[in-house]
Amino acid sequence: MSSFDCIEIKPKAGPANAAIIWLHGLGASGDDFAPMAKHLHLDSSIAMHYVLPHAPLRNVTINGGARMPAWYDLEIHGVERKANLEDLAQSRDQVLAKIEALIAAGINHKRIIIAGFSQGGAVAYDTLFHCQHALGGVMPMSTYIADVDAVQHCKFKQTPVWLSHGTLDDVVPKGLGDRAFENLKKAGFEPTMSEYQMAHNVCPSQLKDIQAFIHKVLA
16 A cells, blocks of 8 residues: 655654654645644653655545545535545555554554544544554544544544634534534543634644643653
8 A cells, every 4th residue: 555645754863752643634735734843842751753644636526526635535515524435544544554654663652643634633533443553642623523433443442532623613613523522422432622712723722732632642
């Protein structure tokens, strides 16, 4: 299986002892979250390896079939999001392969975090549900669960999951984030969720909470 193209930012001194795979949203690129490596002020004990993948080009139904970076093809029916599950599985499997590569490079699987915004968040969820290792944590942002049936298959429901969503989001309604939160609880997870007075984006107060979540799960 081919791997994704990605930006990788490694610690300046010594080997990494933690990693975060950060998945961007529809039509974006790994460059969107590359500044996080500078904006996040992590404890000196955390030598973070940032992995910022670029989604492949796909024809996207909701945008009239236009070709753009996308983790999967997507249709919208009212509030419902219908993901192409074959595309989703392909993207998820590429993330799983990268996790294996990070483990092979010496990073403990419990010190690997998956973060994802919008479409990338849906891939982060699917990665959690299918991963064969207990991960350090998962941060789905402004997103939804694309394959609800997969929630039950997760082997590691003790994995810390922190959701965040904007109350003014007109791209992915916060109700979809709330639904994901409830689905996780019903399946046996113990997720936490934060909301922000923002649209479909990331805000400064959220950045502080991202930093706090990373410190908490890697403590």
